[in-house]
Amino acid sequence: MIKIAEFLGPTPSPLWRLAKQAGIDWAVGGLPFNDPHNGADAPWDYEPLRRMKQGYESGGFQLAVIEARPPLNRAKRGLPGRDEEIATVCTLIENMGRLGIPVWCYEWMTDFNWLRTDTARPSRGGSVVTSFDYALVKNSPPTELGPISEDDLWRNLDYFLRRVLPVAEQWNVKLAMHPDDPPLSPIRGVGRIMRSVENFQRLLDLVPSPANGLTLCQGNFTLMTSDLPEVIRHFGRQGKIFFVHFRDVRGTPEKFEETWHDAGQTDMLACMQAYRDIGFDGVLRPDHVPTVEGDSNENAGYSSFGRLYAIGYIRGLQQAVYGR
Numbered sequence: 033m034i035k036i037a038e039f040l041g042p043t044p045s046p047l048w049r050l051a052k053q054a055g056i057d058w059a060v061g062g063l064p065f066n067d068p069h070n071g072a073d074a075p076w077d078y079e080p081l082r083r084m085k086q087g088y089e090s091g092g093f094q095l096a097v098i099e100a101r102p103p104l105n106r107a108k109r110g111l112p113g114r115d116e117e118i119a120t121v122c123t124l125i126e127n128m129g130r131l132g133i134p135v136w137c138y139e140w141m142t143d144f145n146w147l148r149t150d151t152a153r154p155s156r157g158g159s160v161v162t163s164f165d166y167a168l169v170k171n172s173p174p175t176e177l178g179p180i181s182e183d184d185l186w187r188n189l190d191y192f193l194r195r196v197l198p199v200a201e202q203w204n205v206k207l208a209m210h211p212d213d214p215p216l217s218p219i220r221g222v223g224r225i226m227r228s229v230e231n232f233q234r235l236l237d238l239v240p241s242p243a244n245g246l247t248l249c250q251g252n253f254t255l256m257t258s259d260l261p262e263v264i265r266h267f268g269r270q271g272k273i274f275f276v277h278f279r280d281v282r283g284t285p286e287k288f289e290e291t292w293h294d295a296g297q298t299d300m301l302a303c304m305q306a307y308r309d310i311g312f313d314g315v316l317r318p319d320h321v322p323t324v325e326g327d328s329n330e331n332a333g334y335s336s337f338g339r340l341y342a343i344g345y346i347r348g349l350q351q352a353v354y355g356r
């Protein structure tokens with residue numbers, strides 16, 4: 033059975049109570065905030081992580097996934113200092129293992145993370161969503177660090193995985209690679225490799241390990257295929273889906289907008305059936321949601337009230353597919 037989770041900040045908030053009221057028992061967390069109690073400890077050290085986990089538990093949530101990364105740009109680019117960054121990741125993984133936090137969601141986007149050209153595009157009934165149009169960025173100058181090829185990104189990823197995966201195996205923590213968003217390459221001179229079903233298979237085959245897997249972010253994967261349920265089965269049969277982002281879009285990798293969960297291009301019911309068919313028993317969270325009336329668009333994609341609708345929609349699909 034899937035476990036429906038929410039992305040929650042590390043301190044109690046109205047959103048925590050809304051999520052709890054909507055029936056959420058699982059939290060996806062970031063890294064602990066800087067806190068005077070941390071002393072010399074970094075966010076990936078044991079005590080800050082332990083206190084964060086305990087905080088979620090006192091709010092009624094089990095911490096199932098950490099979806100934040102220590103600095104990794106040197107590792108992604110293969111620059112001096114990458115071994116120190118990789119050591120930090122190994123510390124995080126070990127401490128997650130000690131605390132029984134089973135999944136780390138990471139990504140291999142260098143220089144910049146998910147990219148949109150509009151964060152307030154009108155959607156249903158005056159709600160707003162994010163959107164992307166490659167035509168608006170195709171003439172953007174390269175990033176400060178300059179172009180980097182896809183071959184270099186693969187080489188650096190291989191170097192990273194060969195050091196981190198043995199630690200992840202030892203501590204029983206799973207690495208769940210998130211797709212590049214948008215799944216398009218290059219952007220601003222920067223190659224983006226996690227952008228196709230074939231490339232995700234290449235990731236799995238690059239360094240075979242029970243800890244090497246993926247985050248099935250539907251909003252990106254549905255732009256890589258015309259048959260998302262089959263892609264879910266393809267990776268699910270291999271036991272490689274460790275985490276799911278449940279959201280939808282309309283369009284192509286070059287030009288798309290995010291949508292309400294009931295209004296995108298993907299057959300969401302068929303996706304839920306595919307998760308059941310592969311026996312997926314991990315965590316699934318609504319990813320980006322529309323910003324709706326009465327809510328702030330300050331953190332586009334993460335509106336509180338928009339999430340309530342998404343949770344209800346997902347709960348309905350879950351009960352339709354798995355029964356009550």
Ligand SMILES: [Mn+2]
Pocket residue numbers: 210249250251277319
């Ligand atoms: Mn995602």
